[in-house]
Amino acid sequence: MRIAAARERKHDERRVAIVPDTVGRLSRLGVEVVLEHGAGAAAGFSDAAYAEQGATLTDLAALAPDLLLAIGPPPGEVLDTVRPGGLVVGLLGLATDDAILEAVAKRGLGAIALELLPRTSRAQSMDVLSSQASLAGYKAVLVGANLLGRIMPLQMTAAGTLTPAQVLVLGAGVAGLQAIATARRLGARVEAFDVRRAAREEVESLGARFLEVPLDAAEGEGGYAAAQSEEYLERQRALLAERVAEADLVVTTAQIPFRQAPRLVSGAMVEAMRPGAVVVDLAADTGGNVEGSRPGEIVETNGVRIVGASNLAAELPTHASQTFARNLANLVELMVTDGELHLDDELVRATLVVDGGEIRWSRPA
Amino acid sequence: MRIAAARERKHDERRVAIVPDTVGRLSRLGVEVVLEHGAGAAAGFSDAAYAEQGATLTDLAALAPDLLLAIGPPPGEVLDTVRPGGLVVGLLGLATDDAILEAVAKRGLGAIALELLPRTSRAQSMDVLSSQASLAGYKAVLVGANLLGRIMPLQMTAAGTLTPAQVLVLGAGVAGLQAIATARRLGARVEAFDVRRAAREEVESLGARFLEVPLDAAEGEGGYAAAQSEEYLERQRALLAERVAEADLVVTTAQIPFRQAPRLVSGAMVEAMRPGAVVVDLAADTGGNVEGSRPGEIVETNGVRIVGASNLAAELPTHASQTFARNLANLVELMVTDGELHLDDELVRATLVVDGGEIRWSRPA
Structure with missing residues (x-):
């Protein structure tokens, strides 16, 4: 044989x-x-x-x-x-x-x-999906960091302080966790979001902040249902919009098997970002988490660059x-x-x- | 005014x-x-x-x-x-x-x-030479890491262990120290060399190994003179050649004001490197520490890429x-x-x- x-x-x-x-x-x-x-x-x-x-x-x-x-x-x-x-x-x-x-x-x-x-x-x-996603998560941060006009870590020098970069990772699966770990290694401040609230512990164990809209204590037993309410989801979108606008680097990693990737970052959210900011969309091949991303291309809009990451593991x-x-x-x-x-x-x-x-x-x- | x-x-x-x-x-x-x-x-x-x-x-x-x-x-x-x-x-x-x-x-x-x-x-x-060199040292490692076919940190997964990358930094001035720090952050094993033996302490404080040819104890009081002897320098070259051959990423940072940069890495040393290895020459603009490097270009020879880094600080x-x-x-x-x-x-x-x-x-x- x-x-x-x-x-x-x-x-x-x-x-x-x-x-x-x-x-x-x-x-x-x-x-x-x-x-x-x-x-x-x-x-x-x-x-x-x-x-x-x-x-x-x-x-x-x-x-x-x-x-x-x-x-x-x-x-x-x-x-x-x-x-x-x-x-x-x-x-x-x-x-x-x-x-x-x-x-x-x-x-x-x-x-x-x-x-x-x-x-x-x-x-x-x-x-193989896991092993390759993990490498893609690492590479996404390297590619993003390499496009930034600033360094990732805090630096205190004779010429004053350079503040650490602010990184936001959307989706805390295998790729997202590796992206968080890599950005943390490089000294960035990292926030992460995942619809699975269970991801909080892993995110926090990597030294990142888990973004979550607090459930109003008054909601009591109805917490879960409240988390599905339209009003709650609206507050979640508002939180994400605010955090995207503050980020130097956004890495999106949300994929759904055999489905179009969910749209997490709208054109309006990209427009609110600072010139020089970078978005790396790991779901570009399956429709994109980011409006305007194109697989295998870097699209620039208002000074913000969107990397449509395609098959990133193959670049390692x-x-x-x-x-x-x-x-x-x-x-x-x-x-x-x-x-x-x-x-x-x-x-x-x-x-x-x-x-x-x-x-x-x-x-x- | x-x-x-x-x-x-x-x-x-x-x-x-x-x-x-x-x-x-x-x-x-x-x-x-x-x-x-x-x-x-x-x-x-x-x-x-x-x-x-x-x-x-x-x-x-x-x-x-x-x-x-x-x-x-x-x-x-x-x-x-x-x-x-x-x-x-x-x-x-x-x-x-x-x-x-x-x-x-x-x-x-x-x-x-x-x-x-x-x-x-x-x-x-x-x-400004210091402040810009520090940024160039950081960027040199990012550029190099981004060209490597492997990740920098140790990774232990269900698919087995990936060993950390081996990084060699030649010249431990401002740029070299920042390169060491950045490579260490990313999880690489780092070695460094500098003709100034006083650099040892700073190199080691960053978690890197300082490369040095031991002075034979028998040389006693004549230690300094022995360190300048042709035989000693020959042993030093041999040590560097061996460590260059083992490296996944070499970053060279040796500059002498108003002089041609010293040649640290010969063509033969590059030839002995592994395919996929990367060399980033921060002295490319002043003649190059690496034989064959060209300012602003990436030269590939036997699968080894030499980045002739030119004005890297301007890329941040x-x-x-x-x-x-x-x-x-x-x-x-x-x-x-x-x-x-x-x-x-x-x-x-x-x-x-x-x-x-x-x-x-x-x-x-």
């Missing part, structure tokens, strides 16, 4: 699904590990580094894997090298485009969509490949025993969107 | 020599403060913000200052607006080009070159202008009493390179 990774074909995709570190782990499953020449080059992994770990390097046409490990949905030219009955594993991008399913099915192959992995603790070590290709490849190796260990594929684990079943040429998945309503 | 700042004309110079915060301080000296329309725009300071502090906004032709505050050497069109007998203050760039002296002298003006300010504690609050225009303008206000307070210029302070004398149309400075041998 042969496991392989090809060079990713998508523009700006610098990651690779097998790294030298995971070659040994995969080999120990009784399989042959093969990489296309140059597959890891953009991530900093040379052909020699793979060969040293026992991998075979070859041309795309000779890849011929039974199990193809990929970052994004492989194009036809790559699918064509997969052996009959073979399986493709990757982030298939089903949220925005499911044409890959037909392409896999018509070749009689199978496919596993990593984005469908349940968010359970057992699946955590395979969760070395570490992103390392974590992605380890996630994949963990999953493969569930699927391969003594050089043979077994697709009966519940995590595999939950993600197997094409099985033996048959599509088993349809878009959630 | 009128003090003014024009918009800086040099390409990529986004700083401004008066900020809204210093308008009040200057006004209290009994002078009129005037700015060219849009002078602070690139640094994030609007005309309205200046006007609010009592400054007058005008066109360049009507600027007509007795004292012109500038970042870099003003071009002829700006010098032409200075009143007869007026004075120009700025970083005049004498190290690389002293044509400004003739331009000032032939107009019968005076000039103060901030780069000649003595490095004494009394001059510290006016020391808001804070750089704030500190520069405060430095200038401190100096102006030494020179102006009751609305009149007095050029008798020793710090003014030390920097007054053109006085009433007469050049008083010549390049050190």
Whole structure:
């Protein structure tokens, strides 16, 4: 049995699904590990580094894997090298485009969509969405800090004091928490907001302030209901508008699986920001948390720059490949025993969107 | 008496020599403060913000200052607006080009070159070289971190451990120390080198390791002489070569006033670095600490990128202008009493390179 990774074909995709570190782990499953020449080059992994770990390097046409490990949905030219009955594993991008399913099915192959992995603790070590979101959160702050006309930390010098930057993070999931941690490392004052009030503890443990509209004590037992009221939500929007206007850097990270990203920052809120302020929208690819953001572009309006961050993890290709490849190796260990594929684990079943040429998945309503 | 700042004309110079915060301080000296329309725009300071502090906004032709505050050497069109007998203050760039002296002298003006300010504690609050170098050191690490394919801090996750980046800072002056502090903030392991062994304490207080070739104990009293021996210097070069090869990010900051920057990193040393590694050369403008670096460019060789950092402080225009303008206000307070210029302070004398149309400075041998 042969496991392989090809060079990713998508523009700006610098990651690779097998790294030298995971070659040994995969080999120990009784399989042959093969990489296309140059597959890891953009991530900093040379052909020699793979060969040293026992991998075979070859041309795309000779890849011929039974199990193809990929970052994004492989194009036809790559699918064509997969052996009959073979399986493709990757982030298939089903949220925005499911044409890959037909392409896999018509070749009689199978496919596993990593984005469908349940968010359970057992699946955590395979969760590429988490591992990549964490890196994207770090990178979002670096990109933002690098665009600011000011430094992040407090600085007291002979020329007087420079005040710390004010950073606001919207959405305190994996990416948001890493953004908070990175901004705090750099010495910024950080505030964060999340609709899940349970996020407060994690936010505060990172030294950031959790933004919350206080529930009027008089509301008593009706607190939860009050928190859903139109008046409460209006006060929440007003609070966010005020905090966005005060921020030097806003990082937005709110995503909803298979849905348009929620609009958190309106054009009017951007207009109220200071010239020189920066907004990094991590949800730009799925519609954007910020009005006016465009994927892969930096839009300037009234001196405020909105970074439409697209696939930020790929801009940390070395570490992103390392974590992605380890996630994949963990999953493969569930699927391969003594050089043979077994697709009966519940995590595999939950993600197997094409099985033996048959599509088993349809878009959630 | 009128003090003014024009918009800086040099390409990529986004700083401004008066900020809204210093308008009040200057006004209290009994002078009129005037700015060219849009002078602070690139640094994030609007005309309205200046006007609010009592400054007058005008066109360049009507600027007509007795004292012109500038970042870099003003071009002829700006010098032409200075009143007869007026004075120009700025970083005049004498190290690389002293044509400004003739331009000032032939107009019968005076000039103060901030780069000649003595490095004494009394001059510290006016020391623009220090205030700008500190910002450049911070920015160098941000720029470098943003080019790396890996994150800076240690990260322990469900997908395993990511090791911290290894950062090497060469030269532990103001810029170097700020680079060390910033890399440490971001969670990197940091090593630093400086020919001044006295730098050890400051380097270590920032949590970095000071690189030093141990003096053989047997050398005893001859320690200092031994440290100057060819054999010792050779061992020092070997140590640096080894540490450069291990680094993910190298920041070089060694400058010698009015001299070519010392060559610290050879082409062979760059060649021994890992693909994906980054070198930021803060001395690119004065010949470069790194072989192959080019000012204002990113040169890639064998997968290693060398950033020829040019005028990095100007990429933090808001804070750089704030500190520069405060430095200038401190100096102006030494020179102006009751609305009149007095050029008798020793710090003014030390920097007054053109006085009433007469050049008083010549390049050190």
